Amino acid sequence: SPRVFSGVQPTGNLHLGNYLGAIRKFVALQESQDCIYCVVDLHAITAQLVHDDLKSQIRSITAAFLAAGIDPKRHIVFNQSRVSGHAELAWIFNCVARIGWMNRMTQFKEKAGKDRENASLGLLAYPSLMAADILLYRATHVPVGDDQKQHLELTRDIAIKFNNDFSGRIAAAGLGTEIAMGEETVNGYFPITEPLIGGEATRVMSLKDGSKKMSKSDPSDLSRINLTDDAEQIARKIKKAKTDPNALPSEPKGLEGRAEADNLVGIYAALADLSKADVLKDFGGRQFSEFKPVLAELAVEKLSPINAEMRRLIDDPAHIDAVLKDGGERAGAIAEKTMADVKEIIGFLQ
Ligand code: AQP
Numbered sequence: 001s002p003r004v005f006s007g008v009q010p011t012g013n014l015h016l017g018n019y020l021g022a023i024r025k026f027v028a029l030q031e032s033q034d035c036i037y038c039v040v041d042l043h044a045i046t047a048q049l050v051h052d053d054l055k056s057q058i059r060s061i062t063a064a065f066l067a068a069g070i071d072p073k074r075h076i077v078f079n080q081s082r083v084s085g086h087a088e089l090a091w092i093f094n095c096v097a098r099i100g101w102m103n104r105m106t107q108f109k110e111k112a113g114k115d116r117e118n119a120s121l122g123l124l125a126y127p128s129l130m131a132a133d134i135l136l137y138r139a140t141h142v143p144v145g146d147d148q149k150q151h152l153e154l155t156r157d158i159a160i161k162f163n164n165d166f167s168g169r170i171a172a173a174g175l176g177t178e179i180a181m182g183e184e185t186v187n188g189y190f191p192i193t194e195p196l197i198g199g200e201a202t203r204v205m206s207l208k209d210g211s212k213k214m215s216k217s218d219p220s221d222l223s224r225i226n227l228t229d230d231a232e233q234i235a236r237k238i239k240k241a242k243t244d245p246n247a248l249p250s251e252p253k254g255l256e257g258r259a260e261a262d263n264l265v266g267i268y269a270a271l272a273d274l275s276k277a278d279v280l281k282d283f284g285g286r287q288f289s290e291f292k293p294v295l296a297e298l299a300v301e302k303l304s305p306i307n308a309e310m311r312r313l314i315d316d317p318a319h320i321d322a323v324l325k326d327g328g329e330r331a332g333a334i335a336e337k338t339m340a341d342v343k344e345i346i347g348f349l350q
Contacts, residue, residue, distance in 0.1 A: 004033045005139030007040035010057035012216035015224040017204035020270045021145025027069040035075040042080045046122040059320045067309035078327030085335030089132035131155040135190045136335045143196040146203040152195040163188030166345050201270035207241040210259025235296040243288045250284025252276045271302050
């Protein structure tokens with residue numbers, strides 16, 4: 001049956017890209033789907049091992065989930081390191097995936113930089129852990145931003161190879177199910193996960209450079225709108241956002257080759273739940289000096305309730321810890337069953 005899984009790393013301030021590309025979709029999906037949302041703390045140590053205050057970071061992401069409207073009673077919210085199955089299944093997937101697959105990942109190349117020999121082995125194996133996160137719950141759908149597309153393809157490749165390599169044993173153990181693979185169905189153990197990447201803001205770009213994605217690790221705070229920014233900071237950042245000198249076009253075609261303009265119109269569209277075409281019907285021909293204050297007002301209107309609720313929740317760490325503990329127990333029960341099946345399929349004695 002369908003199940004949604006997604007995760008966010010506790011590696012810094014959440015920004016508008018994380019919100020529009022991921023968290024807002026998490027909230028929408030919980031109305032119709034069974035969802036598991038995870039603070040992926042094991043991923044947080046791949047690029048940087050020592051963190052000043054990982055515990056607060058984990059609580060802060062959890063607070064953002066709850067403040068955005070995720071219901072931890074109807075769904076599962078927890079932090080990854082609580083459920084040992086993630087690391088266990090990742091090890092097995094390290095033996096399923098090929099080194100060549102990992103070497104092709106653009107995120108690894110970007111994050112490892114020039115000194116690849118000195119990147120952690122965990123950074124290289126990151127997509128294998130991500131596949132484990134998803135497949136531990138046999139999740140069928142994963143809402144993410146566009147930057148995670150390649151990792152999700154790798155998750156599908158791992159599931160396909162596992163299902164193929166163990167097809168006889170899966171059948172012998174009676175653990176096979178009908179798995180949808182595009183138009184066809186095949187017999188296997190792990191589902192072939194579908195990414196959910198849609199809408200007008202699947203890749204929110206930096207406010208300072210339309211060719212770079214908005215990112216937590218950008219050294220310039222002016223490049224992003226943080227979920228913790230107040231109204232004044234949001235307005236200031238939008239005012240200072242890079243643009244070109246031309247007026248807004250009246251159709252999306254006119255945004256081609258204008259990355260910064262495209263980004264701001266996309267942000268407006270996503271926040272207002274409109275298409276870019278609709279936004280341009282209203283704002284075509286207007287200057288950025290007119291558009292930016294309206295965009296700032298909209299951003300403040302949509303983000304300030306989340307901001308206020310996040311602050312309130314962060315002041316009550318005991319509540320957040322209780323949510324994560326409860327979520328971890330429920331996630332753990334599902335994970336245990338998967339790990340028992342996987343061990344049976346591989347042939348470990350248990
Ligand atoms: N700019 C973005 N636009 C749309 N979606 C985005 N996401 C991230 N940046 C954008 C989506 O947010 C979810 C959580 O991301 P993450 O924290 O797990 O990892 P990340 O992609 O590494 O986030 P950052 O902000 O870019 O961090 P750094 O700077 O550390 O690399 C994911 O669904 C992601 O697609």
